[in-house]
Amino acid sequence: MLLRLVRTHLRPYSGPLLVLLALQLAGTLASLYLPSLNGRIIDEGVAVGDTDFILTAGMWMLGVSLVQVVATITATRIAALTAASLGRDVRSAVFSRVGSFSARELSSFGAPTLISRSTNDVTQVQQVVYMGLAIMVSAPIMMVGGVFMALREDIGLSWLVAVAVPLLGLSVGLVISRMVPHFRAMQKAVDTVNRILREQITGIRVVRAFVREDVERERFGEANRTYTNTALAVGRLMALAFPIVMVVFNASTVAVLWFGAMRVDSGAMKIGALTAFMSYLIQILMSVMMATFMSMMIPRATVSAGRIVEVLDTSSSVRPAEAPVALPAGPVELELRAATFAYPGADSPVLREVSFTARPGTTTAVVGSTGAGKTTLVGLVPRLHDVTGGAVLLGGVDVRDAALEDLWQHIGLVPQRPYLFSGTVASNLRHGDADATDDELWEALRIAQAEDFVREMPGGLDAPIAQGGTNVSGGQRQRLAIARALVRRPAVYLFDDAFSALDVATDARLRAALRPVTREATVVLVAQRVSSIIHADQVVVLEDGAVVGVGSHEELLGSCPTYVEIVESQQAMEEVA
Amino acid sequence: MSELKSAEEKAAEERRGPAGARRGGPPHAQLGMPTEKSQDFVPSAKRVLGLLRPERVVVGGSLVLALSSVVLNAIGPKILGRATDLIFAGVFSRQIPAGVTQEGAVAALRARGQGTVADVLAAMDHVVPGQGIDFGAVGRVLLVVLGIYVVAAGLQLLQGRMLTTAVNRTVFRLRRDVEDKLNRLPLPYFDSQPRGELLSRVTNDIDNVAQSLQQTLSQLVTSLLTVVAMIAMMLYISPLLAVIALVTIPVTMVVTGAIGKRSQGHFVQQWKSTGQVNSVVEETFTGHELVKVFGRQAEADREFAERNDALHHASFRAQFISGIIMPTLMFIGNLNYVAIAVVGGFRVASGSMSLGDVQAFIQYSRQFTQPLTQVASMANLMQSGVASAERVFEVLDAPSRSPTPAPRHASSTLAAGSRSRTSRSPTPRSSRSSSTSTSSSSPARRWPSSGRPGRARRRWSTSSCASTSSTADGSPSTARTSAS
Numbered sequence A: 001m002l003l004r005l006v007r008t009h010l011r012p013y014s015g016p017l018l019v020l021l022a023l024q025l026a027g028t029l030a031s032l033y034l035p036s037l038n039g040r041i042i043d044e045g046v047a048v049g050d051t052d053f054i055l056t057a058g059m060w061m062l063g064v065s066l067v068q069v070v071a072t073i074t075a076t077r078i079a080a081l082t083a084a085s086l087g088r089d090v091r092s093a094v095f096s097r098v099g100s101f102s103a104r105e106l107s108s109f110g111a112p113t114l115i116s117r118s119t120n121d122v123t124q125v126q127q128v129v130y131m132g133l134a135i136m137v138s139a140p141i142m143m144v145g146g147v148f149m150a151l152r153e154d155i156g157l158s159w160l161v162a163v164a165v166p167l168l169g170l171s172v173g174l175v176i177s178r179m180v181p182h183f184r185a186m187q188k189a190v191d192t193v194n195r196i197l198r199e200q201i202t203g204i205r206v207v208r209a210f211v212r213e214d215v216e217r218e219r220f221g222e223a224n225r226t227y228t229n230t231a232l233a234v235g236r237l238m239a240l241a242f243p244i245v246m247v248v249f250n251a252s253t254v255a256v257l258w259f260g261a262m263r264v265d266s267g268a269m270k271i272g273a274l275t276a277f278m279s280y281l282i283q284i285l286m287s288v289m290m291a292t293f294m295s296m297m298i299p300r301a302t303v304s305a306g307r308i309v310e311v312l313d314t315s316s317s318v319r320p321a322e323a324p325v326a327l328p329a330g331p332v333e334l335e336l337r338a339a340t341f342a343y344p345g346a347d348s349p350v351l352r353e354v355s356f357t358a359r360p361g362t363t364t365a366v367v368g369s370t371g372a373g374k375t376t377l378v379g380l381v382p383r384l385h386d387v388t389g390g391a392v393l394l395g396g397v398d399v400r401d402a403a404l405e406d407l408w409q410h411i412g413l414v415p416q417r418p419y420l421f422s423g424t425v426a427s428n429l430r431h432g433d434a435d436a437t438d439d440e441l442w443e444a445l446r447i448a449q450a451e452d453f454v455r456e457m458p459g460g461l462d463a464p465i466a467q468g469g470t471n472v473s474g475g476q477r478q479r480l481a482i483a484r485a486l487v488r489r490p491a492v493y494l495f496d497d498a499f500s501a502l503d504v505a506t507d508a509r510l511r512a513a514l515r516p517v518t519r520e521a522t523v524v525l526v527a528q529r530v531s532s533i534i535h536a537d538q539v540v541v542l543e544d545g546a547v548v549g550v551g552s553h554e555e556l557l558g559s560c561p562t563y564v565e566i567v568e569s570q571q572a573m574e575e576v577a
Numbered sequence B: 001m002s003e004l005k006s007a008e009e010k011a012a013e014e015r016r017g018p019a020g021a022r023r024g025g026p027p028h029a030q031l032g033m034p035t036e037k038s039q040d041f042v043p044s045a046k047r048v049l050g051l052l053r054p055e056r057v058v059v060g061g062s063l064v065l066a067l068s069s070v071v072l073n074a075i076g077p078k079i080l081g082r083a084t085d086l087i088f089a090g091v092f093s094r095q096i097p098a099g100v101t102q103e104g105a106v107a108a109l110r111a112r113g114q115g116t117v118a119d120v121l122a123a124m125d126h127v128v129p130g131q132g133i134d135f136g137a138v139g140r141v142l143l144v145v146l147g148i149y150v151v152a153a154g155l156q157l158l159q160g161r162m163l164t165t166a167v168n169r170t171v172f173r174l175r176r177d178v179e180d181k182l183n184r185l186p187l188p189y190f191d192s193q194p195r196g197e198l199l200s201r202v203t204n205d206i207d208n209v210a211q212s213l214q215q216t217l218s219q220l221v222t223s224l225l226t227v228v229a230m231i232a233m234m235l236y237i238s239p240l241l242a243v244i245a246l247v248t249i250p251v252t253m254v255v256t257g258a259i260g261k262r263s264q265g266h267f268v269q270q271w272k273s274t275g276q277v278n279s280v281v282e283e284t285f286t287g288h289e290l291v292k293v294f295g296r297q298a299e300a301d302r303e304f305a306e307r308n309d310a311l312h313h314a315s316f317r318a319q320f321i322s323g324i325i326m327p328t329l330m331f332i333g334n335l336n337y338v339a340i341a342v343v344g345g346f347r348v349a350s351g352s353m354s355l356g357d358v359q360a361f362i363q364y365s366r367q368f369t370q371p372l373t374q375v376a377s378m379a380n381l382m383q384s385g386v387a388s389a390e391r392v393f394e395v396l397d398a399p400s401r402s403p404t405p406a407p408r409h410a411s412s413t414l415a416a417g418s419r420s421r422t423s424r425s426p427t428p429r430s431s432r433s434s435s436t437s438t439s440s441s442s443p444a445r446r447w448p449s450s451g452r453p454g455r456a457r458r459r460w461s462t463s464s465c466a467s468t469s470s471t472a473d474g475s476p477s478t479a480r481t482s483a484s
């Protein structure tokens, strides 16, 4: 997954990457050349007393160091730029892919995970790509080059490389591979501890009210112990890693000296070559170690890459019409014709053969218990998801045959969870209609019963709105969302439980104010309150995704037991409230 | 995990950097997070150390072990140098015909005009004319060295285990005390501040304290000791070369400081850009259906592209600047290496120093720059750890509801001594509301979280590796970076 994602997105940067490779090669070769020069200082300078040679070789070493630093820094620059570009490209790909999703894909992933996939996960991948290009790439070069140089110094000692490298790789690898599952356990333990604390803080009143302190303390104590034990296990393994590395390094040095001494004694090797060989071995081991430690980042980045690819490989179930049919201008009739909808993977459909017609100038109330499918039904109209059977028609045109922008232009949606975007009151309202004048905005606010509190907000229409609208109350958010739909002056209004956070009086005033503006519009209203339903021209009763009754309030009271039940339970609730 | 976080927590995190980011990772990868300054570093740091009091025996023992292993590791190269000398001497010995004395050979060389070689030979010990390398002696030296290294590693292992035990037990107690305290805080306390703030204190901040304690204790002490030991050994072997090597200290400091200063702005920018991209993503995805139905997609795309580009630029700069530090230090190290090789070569050639000593010296000079940079980078970690600890202490120090139930755990009185100090309770602080939102093009974006305590004191850390989110869960911080 990681490889596939990275390969695809690195393709545009193959030019710079080649340069990077060349630079890393140059830098690595330069750093490999240094010990060999030092060895020659000993053999050809110190041992024979040639001080001129020492000086010349010293200058050479300086020059080589300079080459090395320039090459490495340039390579680092390319690595940083490439990784950042890859991050940008992947982020952008994920963002636009999610942008194309319908509500169906979005809800099957869930917004929070999509958010972290397009931010944190991308950062993970970007980080590992940077590490790979800046550091890991040079490890194999160093390894091959180091082996080559070491062998050039002395073939007779080469078996030491063959022993030390796997020894180090294996021992470090073993420690790391034992650490990885602990890391996972650790993450889980941290999450548990933090979750319990979060629950305790947010639910502090419940804890106090039910005197659950001891239970909570016990629960937390358990999690805290688990966490500590896992952290201890990780800590102990970590404490093992470094001493092991040091022992392998030092033992290798000692071994080189011992076996090298024999070769020197037999005249097969010069003492400078021995020193150089030692440096090479250390360099080789160093790169093995770096590569092994860096490889710890890979499992995690692979998980991230998998999560990203999963998004990129998903395509929207709502396909734009190929040859769009224009929807009629002006008032339109909404018709559901045996509309059926099933969530992917779900056994039974959420909506089953729902049929009804909502005419312009009328209000259709949709009622039903929680989970009956009301929100799903509303979402079919703007194609947040498409029917899996039957059809939804607007002005006689199947919504799937209309252009999406055309369709949306006809609809004013107030969703169950009113959401406002960061900006100002005005910028939010103008999503309904970008060209609306301030007067039109005030008019919409007046109808939505939002005029008073907006006037009191600092700046009025220009009052800031926080992301999600969290800086206004739930009821205010609902009214602003209604105003936003009103600004659009659409042919079809879809109110999904849009008055739930309003008190009964505001609710009544709002509905009264709505009546004149929606005189020609088709209104579909999901509602709980009996008072909202009574005045509807038509009530559709949903139960488990199927229509069990259509008619006026009075008709249904006589004919539909489910409706009677709903009305009674609502009235009971209202009396309590 | 981040998926479960509330907006408030995220905002709190945004100010401090995700705790996960500080968990593990090579030392150079943890920098570059914004860190903030503590209010009262010294007393708070003392109090943090005070948390370790119940573990003082273990901590003290581990310090002794650390000292011993550092000393052993420090004398290793010096003894190894003796082996090189023995080999070198053997090579020379072989060339002198048996029966000729060392002095005789030196005189003969001088007579032939090979004065320099004569000097080298004259300064040598263990010259047994006619004989080759004395393998018995070499073997003994090498065995001693090997023994020293193995013992040093063993001590280090033991030290690491003891320290991690002490730290984790301490953090266990701290967590338990905080949870205990939560149950004894009066309800108004919970209402007096945003929930996310409190949550962040009891989760992220404690995690950060744990992390900083572990890393500073295990690395700061060893690193400092190593630097001292290496300098001592270098001075012992050759004061002249030591002076050359020590010049690198100020040079390293100046260079790291200069790069750090430059990178600071880039990190702040990267942090800000990340936040801005995240907020547009969050907004667009959360309000997905409205984005669609109200035709906001194009606007969202444009906004995203803009911020994504800014992030691209910022993260490139930050990563590049921080990436420069390592090669630069490596270059300084190489300059040092060349200087020592050349000057050392002259000294050996003039007979005033043995080859083995030069070799040992090179090893020392390599080993002392690395812990030096580690000490420097540790400063940031300590700052941020103590700042987190202060926030945790504020929770512990808040007045309990009355009547205070007797503490259930005997040792939950760990922090009780200071509980009476209520002057720094967070309540007055969080009511202070100065709207200094860190970034954001639109003024309202961080409304709910703005005006939190300590904002003005916040600083952004410098130096390497521009990781904005967690790096690999914990590539051991012991990963030494290769030089030359």
Ligand SMILES: Nc1ncnc2c1ncn2[C@@H]1O[C@H](COP(=O)(O)OP(=O)(O)O)[C@@H](O)[C@H]1O
Pocket (backbone or CB within 6 Å): A107, A108, A343, A346, A350, A368, A369, A370, A371, A372, A373, A374, A375, A376, A377
């Ligand atoms: N993303 C989804 N995946 C699977 N099932 C879902 C999804 N969203 C809603 N459902 C299910 O569909 C049914 C109808 O949901 P909904 O339309 O929200 O009901 P209502 O608005 O009437 O309360 C519920 O049983 C719910 O569990």
Ligand SMILES: [Mg+2]
Pocket (backbone or CB within 6 Å): A374, A375, A376, A416, A497
């Ligand atoms: Mg619903």
